[in-house]
Amino acid sequence: MRLFFAASALGLLAAAPAPAPSKDQTPTDIVNAAPVAAWRAIPADDLMLIDFEGGGQAIVQLAPDFAPVHVANIRAFARGGYWTGATVYRVQDNYVTQWGTNDDKKGFPAGVVAKPPREYERPVRGLAPVSLPYPDSYAARVGYWHGWPLAWDPRRGMANLTHCYGMVGVGRDLYPDTGAAGELYTVIGQATRQLDRNIALAGRVVEGMTLLSALPRGTEALGMYKEGTVARRIVRVRLASELPTHERPSFEYLDERSPSFAAYVAKRANRKDAFYEVPIGGVDLCNAPVPVRRTPAQAAR
Amino acid sequence: MRLFFAASALGLLAAAPAPAPSKDQTPTDIVNAAPVAAWRAIPADDLMLIDFEGGGQAIVQLAPDFAPVHVANIRAFARGGYWTGATVYRVQDNYVTQWGTNDDKKGFPAGVVAKPPREYERPVRGLAPVSLPYPDSYAARVGYWHGWPLAWDPRRGMANLTHCYGMVGVGRDLYPDTGAAGELYTVIGQATRQLDRNIALAGRVVEGMTLLSALPRGTEALGMYKEGTVARRIVRVRLASELPTHERPSFEYLDERSPSFAAYVAKRANRKDAFYEVPIGGVDLCNAPVPVRRTPAQAAR
Numbered sequence: 095m096r097l098f099f100a101a102s103a104l105g106l107l108a109a110a111p112a113p114a115p116s117k118d119q120t121p122t123d124i125v126n127a128a129p130v131a132a133w134r135a136i137p138a139d140d141l142m143l144i145d146f147e148g149g150g151q152a153i154v155q156l157a158p159d160f161a162p163v164h165v166a167n168i169r170a171f172a173r174g175g176y177w178t179g180a181t182v183y184r185v186q187d188n189y190v191t192q193w194g195t196n197d198d199k200k201g202f203p204a205g206v207v208a209k210p211p212r213e214y215e216r217p218v219r220g221l222a223p224v225s226l227p228y229p230d231s232y233a234a235r236v237g238y239w240h241g242w243p244l245a246w247d248p249r250r251g252m253a254n255l256t257h258c259y260g261m262v263g264v265g266r267d268l269y270p271d272t273g274a275a276g277e278l279y280t281v282i283g284q285a286t287r288q289l290d291r292n293i294a295l296a297g298r299v300v301e302g303m304t305l306l307s308a309l310p311r312g313t314e315a316l317g318m319y320k321e322g323t324v325a326r327r328i329v330r331v332r333l334a335s336e337l338p339t340h341e342r343p344s345f346e347y348l349d350e351r352s353p354s355f356a357a358y359v360a361k362r363a364n365r366k367d368a369f370y371e372v373p374i375g376g377v378d379l380c381n382a383p384v385p386v387r388r389t390p391a392q393a394a395r
Numbered sequence: 396m397r398l399f400f401a402a403s404a405l406g407l408l409a410a411a412p413a414p415a416p417s418k419d420q421t422p423t424d425i426v427n428a429a430p431v432a433a434w435r436a437i438p439a440d441d442l443m444l445i446d447f448e449g450g451g452q453a454i455v456q457l458a459p460d461f462a463p464v465h466v467a468n469i470r471a472f473a474r475g476g477y478w479t480g481a482t483v484y485r486v487q488d489n490y491v492t493q494w495g496t497n498d499d500k501k502g503f504p505a506g507v508v509a510k511p512p513r514e515y516e517r518p519v520r521g522l523a524p525v526s527l528p529y530p531d532s533y534a535a536r537v538g539y540w541h542g543w544p545l546a547w548d549p550r551r552g553m554a555n556l557t558h559c560y561g562m563v564g565v566g567r568d569l570y571p572d573t574g575a576a577g578e579l580y581t582v583i584g585q586a587t588r589q590l591d592r593n594i595a596l597a598g599r600v601v602e603g604m605t606l607l608s609a610l611p612r613g614t615e616a617l618g619m620y621k622e623g624t625v626a627r628r629i630v631r632v633r634l635a636s637e638l639p640t641h642e643r644p645s646f647e648y649l650d651e652r653s654p655s656f657a658a659y660v661a662k663r664a665n666r667k668d669a670f671y672e673v674p675i676g677g678v679d680l681c682n683a684p685v686p687v688r689r690t691p692a693q694a695a696r
Contacts, residue, residue, distance in 0.1 A: 288663065288664075
């Protein structure tokens with residue numbers, strides 16, 4: 095099996111077999127047919143709910159395994175009410191949407207580490223990621239680990255999250271500043287992989303992405319909004335773990351070690367369903383995003 | 396020089412030397428410093444102006460070298476007033492924005508070929524494209540030719556335009572339909588390279604992209620707008636060549652065989668300006684788009 099040699103070499107393929115994909119299946123069909131055993135729950139403490147004025151809500155999954163101090167800061171900012179009244183103030187076409195207070199002088203809530211360490215990469219040792227078997231333009235190896243898109247360099251022994259569509263990073267000024275995480279951004283166009291290993295990625299948008307991607311582009315330098323322009327204002331930010339259990343949103347991701355995931359990526363690389371005449375024979379990491387969904391019980395509500 | 400071995404092997408590097416890029420230069424700095432000799436004019440007959448209700452204008456550069464019959468159709472649709480009153484009717488997040496009449500029964504203007512040939516790729520022979528020296532996830536080789544992003548397979552001897560951000564393609568139904576070009580789309584997220592060689596690309600947006608990318612996403616299947624929703628209506632479409640000479644928009648692209656272009660791509664792959672700590676060491680085709688601009692005389696107006 096050409097796909098996911100790392101997984102098969104390590105004997106990690108899940109026991110429950112997925113149905114063999116038929117020619118006409120789409121990647122979405124494969125995801126929808128994945129057995130319950132192929133899905134992994136996302137902890138409630140890793141889900142951040144951003145409520146916007148007017149009723150929209152974006153939900154971000156945090157990545158404590160990659161940027162633990164920045165993620166701890168994000169939780170402290172959320173619990174401390176730091177973002178109430180904050181706004182989206184930068185939307186640069188084919189690049190990023192950025193939000194926060196945009197105010198250097200606003201005091202941080204208790205528990206925020208003002209100058210976090212440089213959490214741009216971490217040792218790959220112990221992760222055993224699943225490889226994507228197609229060439230990448232930026233890194234020696236790319237693939238997935240615990241539902242995250244990952245790049246790594248076996249020679250250096252280091253791994254990093256990658257700047258794919260919807261990934262959430264921490265705005266910063268110039269080195270040695272890494273950003274405290276009061277200002278966050280998400281990728282809204284072609285993957286900005288040149289930022290990999292240069293800035294802390296701390297999560298990804300798992301619901302409500304269009305509240306951030308479909309905004310008017312800023313007219314000032316770097317896509318900043320003209321002063322006084324507010325396209326979207328934040329009314330509150332909470333962690334799912336702060337809500338009563340029955341009110342918590344509940345999400346899961348498709349395990350990269352499952353046969354369903356392997357079939358999904360193979361199909362992303364080789365579309366044969368009705369529309370396609372020529373399976374293109376490859377896919378890049380950011381064009382084969384890990385499927386994430388509401389748990390079926392919530393989706394059915 | 397590691398960059399652009401195809402160009403240097405063929406002795407195509409332009410005679411006028413570009414200034415050596417300094418550590419602090421950004422890719423944009425390099426483009427702005429490129430000498431006049433590095434720019435190539437885009438013919439007025441290849442520029443299509445789409446005027447939207449309310450005053451916005453998007454400008455598309457057509458690609459007659461790749462989809463000659465589809466491009467001839469586009470010109471006939473424009474000259475015949477086919478798109479007056481047409482709308483944007485599909486905006487699928489991280490995928491495409493599509494516009495046209497969305498009406499199978501509307502008669503075509505004179506000169507339109509109802510069933511164009513399958514212009515999804517063409518022989519690479521005679522093109523001598525400049526290679527991008529980084530791996531691509533989809534194609535054996537990628538690079539640039541006459542200002543266009545290109546993929547090719549030396550073994551098969553075929554080349555195709557690639558689905559990068561802002562590229563314009565021809566909507567179609569199922570095979571053997573190729574679309575007559577009455578319905579067009581542009582890529583608004585991560586490059587949809589799985590569509591390469593499966594659909595006719597006929598151009599790219601060179602100005603006014605945000606009029607198509609920043610729209611509300613459609614709420615129906617495939618990002619279709621709910622019937623009756625009109626986010627943007629077209630009032631007229633013209634070719635620049637139909638305008639009096641002094642009213643024509645005038646664009647140029649940075650020649651991929653110029654030292655400035657080589658320096659631009661090298662810098663996209665190895666950012667060293669103030670913000671960056673680690674040059675990432677690579678870039679994908681769609682993240683190193685060919686610089687296109689208004690000719691300086693027009694930009695200064």
